[in-house]
Every structure is written in C-alpha cells, then in structure tokens.
Amino acid sequence: MAVHTTRGLPFLPGNSFRDTTKSAFHRPQTLSYKNGYALPLRPTVGIGQEPLLSEHIMQNEVKQLSSQTATLTYGTLTRSPPLDFIPAHVAYDKKVLRFYGYFQQDVLHSPDEHFRVRPVVIYYYLEDDSMCVMEPVVENSGIPQGTLIKRHRLPKKQHGEHYHWKDLNLAMDLSVYGTMYRITHCDPFTQEFMESQGIVLNDPEPTPGDPYTNRRTQPQPSYITPSDYDNLKQFLTKDRMVLRFFALWDDSDSLYGEKRAVIVQYYLVDDAVEIRETQEPNSGRDPFPVLLRRQKIPKDIKEVCQPFPSCILEVSPHEVQEYYSPRDFRVGEELRLMGKRFLLYDCDEFTRKYYEQHHADIPLKPLALALDQKTQQAYMKVVPPYNGFGSLEDSLQNCLSLIPEPPKKDLLKLLENDHKILRYAARLDSQNPHDEGRRFVLSYFLSNDMISIFETSRRNSGILGGKFLEKTRIPKPGSTAENPEYYGPADFAIGATVEVFRHRFVLTDADQYVLTYLESIAEQERIPEKTLSSLRQALGQSKAPDPNHTPVNLPDPTAVEGHPPSS
Incomplete structure (x- = not known):
C-alpha cells in the first residue's frame, strides 16, 4: 500500500497514512527491444503507478539539488566520470567457450570390441550460461550423430544447481545425465578467457583413438601374386565359343527322384558353366529350364573356417584355389557339380573338334543310353x-x-490399298420371276479382300433398294474351313458367276478403274488374260441401249460403302 504523510509533518509513526484502495505495486518497465536491439526508457510513473517525485519539485529546487556538491572533512573530492551500465547479454553476446572431449560407449555381444570412443565438442554460451554437446558427423558411420544434448542449462546436482564456466577445466570428467564426458583440451579463445578470470587450466590430454576405427583403417596386409594369364586375350579369342555336353542328371537318391536329361554348357570366354534341363511338351513340370545359372564353379576351396559349412559362407575369389576347366569334362565319365551327379554321355560337333585340337590326350567315349522317357503320341x-x-x-x-x-x-497392304475399290455391275441369277430385272453393284475392297453388295432401287418394282450384303470375305464354292479359298480380282471376269452364300450373281459391267488397276498388276498377281479381255470387250465396244439393262456410272473408286452410285 502507498504510504504518504501530510505535507509539513515529519515522517514519524502516527503521521503516515495508507491508501487502502491501491492495488498496483509493480515497478515501471524501463527496457524494451526494437528490431533485436535493447532500448532503455525513462520512467513516466513511479512504483505502483504513482506520480514521480520530480513532477512535484519546482524548477528552483531542481537547480539547487543539481548544484549541491558533497564535501569531505579532509582533502578535496576528485570526481570520476560515471560508468555506463552494460548488461550481460550485451557484454557476452556471441562469446562461446569451446571444449573438446570424448565419452566411451559400451559395445555388447561383440567378440571384436568392448567399447567405442566417440569424440564430442562442448559449447558454453556466456550470455545465458547454457551448454550443448555436439558430435562431429562422420560419413557412413552408421551411428546417429550431430546434436547429442541440445542447448540449455545443464543440471549439476539434484538440488537444482547448474554448471557454470567456473566449474569447467581441462583433464576433468563432466557428468551429464548419466554420461561421463572427459574434457581433453580447448580452443585458444577459451584458454585466454579462463586465464583472464584467474582460473589455472590443467594440462591438455590427447584424445584416445577408437579401436574399431583403427582396425578398419589399417587392414591386415595381404599379398597376392598377380597371375600371368591374359584375360583380355581370352575374351577376344574365345568369345562366343561354347562347349556343349549332353548329360544325365542322376537324382534317384532323393525322395521321388529320377534321372533327367540336361545340357551342360561351358563358356570358354570366362570359364563359366550353365546347366539347362531338357523339357518336353506336356511333361507337367514348371517352365524353368535353367537348373544352374551361368557362373564359375569352384573345384578346390581353402578350408578357412571349419565350424561353419561351406554352403552358408560366401566364397570369395581369394579362397578358391582352382575352378573347373575343360579338362574336367570328359565324355563317358561321371562329373559332380554343386553336389549333384551328372553323367556326360555325348557332346556336339564343335566340342568334339575342340578336344581334338587342344586336348588330344583326353579320349571321348560317347555312350548309347536308353533314356527312360515317355514317348509322346502325336495328336x-x-x-x-x-x-x-x-x-x-x-x-x-x-x-x-x-x-x-x-x-x-497385313498393315502394309492396308496402307497401300486404302480407299481402293473395284466396282462391278451384277444381276441376280434366280429362277424366281420376281428377281428378274434386279440390278446390284458389287464392290471389292483391295485393302482387306472384302466384298459388299448394294442393290439399286427401281421405281414401281416393289423391292426396296439398299445394302444387300455387309463387307465380308466370301469363300469360293467347295473350299473347306481348313484351307479356305476366297474370291479375288482374278475371278471377276465379265460374264462370270459369283456365288455368295447360295445366291448367284452374274457380272455384267465394271468401271474403267477396274481395267486400269488389273493391267498394272497383271504380271505380279498373274491376272488371267481371259479376265482382262472380258473387261476390255465390255468397256470398249459400243452397243445400243438395252431397256432391261440399268447403266452404272462408277467414276469414283473410293466411294464410301453403303451409298448408292450415281445413276
């Protein structure tokens, strides 16, 4: 509560009065930030929002206060300029102490190592006494690295105390959250700052090496005698040369096992072996003929690790003393590859010549085997x-x-003969008297060998004209479904009869394009001379108009199917 005295009374008990209605007792704010910079402010009110005492003092009294000087009993007073106050966040801004150290991480269930040494960098920020622990990132280390402890005030004890820069020194242990960090050395700025504050630093220590990293960076020296064999010459001279052996895989020892015919191929270019199973149609087996993919098969392997079977370990080229070579493949003898038995009973002609030229001392003894195979009846x-x-x-x-x-x-035929149509005039050959006088236009499409028939309309005939037959391929009479024979341009002669699904049509006329086209392909397609002569006779002779004959004008051979010709 505000306490004030009546003007003129001394400040003694009984002369002060408290304001019971006042509720604000805080001090005014005199510091603010603008764009990241601290700005001091002059107070406008006093404690508890009371007016300042300087507002009640007259100007003369202010001058008297400023002119009063303190006097000493002995000697003269020496005035010193007032020092500006600098806060800690300004004085220690961007000033960081950096210490280097490490900690040991235990490694369990490993016969090669018991612990790992992980280096760290400890940063101490003087502006707010916060700390953080960082681990340098190492590429392909397999360990989460970077920020181990984020920036904050690290607890020193359980009583709420925190680490201060006075507690840090070299060659000491720093316990943070159950992990013991060993500080080894620091940078020059940290050493200068600590010594300026009167702290004597201990002697720096070297950071011990990580045994696992040292073992990886310094592998055991191994010496391999280089081979005198020229692999490039083998690749250039023996490319596409394959030795092929016909073998019998004996798998009768296993459950439901049997003997199967296989082909063993030996590639001379890289000494690889591939085994393929000979499959027959309808054998009931899965369609996976490759029994062994193409690879180099080791013949003699060093016994490096006895407790583990060799089928589990990956065999490196340094552990193989010898691979299978052409001298190991002998026709007439049994060969064991990858734990399976193969009887080589024959080979091809190239393989036989190769052994005669390069391995004449190896005899080839083909065997005549009666293979147990079920004969397939041809259906x-x-x-x-x-x-x-x-x-x-x-x-x-x-x-x-x-x-x-x-x-x-035939896509090429479709593109070349697109919109090319041969059109003929035809009449219906029928015993029915009502079909007398019906006239049709037969269109042959060269792109797909299809035929369509369109009936021309006649006035007062009682029969509606229009499409008589859709585009379809028409087989010749007597053709079978196994070997169908279809009508072609060579069969369409003037006066010829075309049987279309039990309907007989007699060709009576054609347009000029038919004759021009057939004459252009007469030599290639072997168009009969009888067909060409009938077309020339029908198009070249002049005759009187027949009242029973409907003239057909087909000037455009690319007319669209289904539209009547112009008459």
Missing part, C-alpha cells in the same frame, strides 16, 4: 466345322487358344 488337331458365326478366321482363333486373339492383319 492331330481337328478343327471343328464352321458354325456360321463370325468369319472363319475369328472362329479359328477359338480353337487355337483359350483366350482368342484377333487375327493378324
């Missing part, structure tokens, strides 16, 4: 009769595969 595929649904090619695809695929098309 002829019977194509069922055509049921009339779709084209012959589409129906045949249902018999060739379980999932039918569309028949293959």
